[in-house]
Amino acid sequence: MDDIAPIAKGAEAEIYATHFLGRDALVKVRSPKRYRVSGLDSEIRSFRTKNEARLIREARRAGVRTPVIYDIDLEKFSITMENIRGTKIKDKLEQNPSSATDICVMIGEAAADLHNSGICHGDLTTSNMILTEDGKICLIDFSMGKTNAELEDMGVDMHLLKRSFVSAHPDLSEAFSRLMKSYTETKNEPEKLLRKIEEIEGRGRYT
């Protein structure tokens, strides 16, 4: 594995381009946070690293496109994974809004497939989705996800997704309705979930 410069830096992690057994790969490293007590900080980084790798694999088993995990290093709090070639959905929707409907149909299906398998993503936004070169949606950044997710967790996923659309893509409300339609068509027992989302939205209005 040869280290190169970081290609992305988020709130909790840095992403570096690398190679793994000759394959094009990325390594996601969770850096220490000084504002956390050191023992607790290691625990959180370790939990999120393991959780993310586990959820990425579980999601793939559920038929949702996610990066292949090549390696986990709990001393470095890092995950080496497949480098997904493509465009971040957030950028794609900004650059090419006419592609929004087709993309939103795929996002709705991917979210429903995930939820039908009892998995919630935990940070379902258009920044955590990549449109692959072969035109599929790949989900990334599962560190806040859960298996055995409850209705509440799934409702929060969809609520956050809606909020991320309203703030990042305010002109795409029709495409978002299309997303919810394809979600509802794919999701088992969608009525319960739709009621839960309304309840969550209601809470937001009165707090």
Ligand SMILES: Nc1ncnc2c1ncn2[C@@H]1O[C@H](COP(=O)(O)OP(=O)(O)OP(=O)(O)O)[C@@H](O)[C@H]1O
């Ligand atoms: N497997 C991957 N293939 C291609 N690009 C990726 C991959 N993983 C991450 N990226 C790129 O790096 C960016 C940051 O990655 P990610 O969303 O996983 O981290 P983060 O938001 O910093 O993490 P966290 O929220 O867990 O602290 C992504 O928005 C994406 O552009």
Ligand SMILES: [Mg+2]
């Ligand atoms: Mg992210």
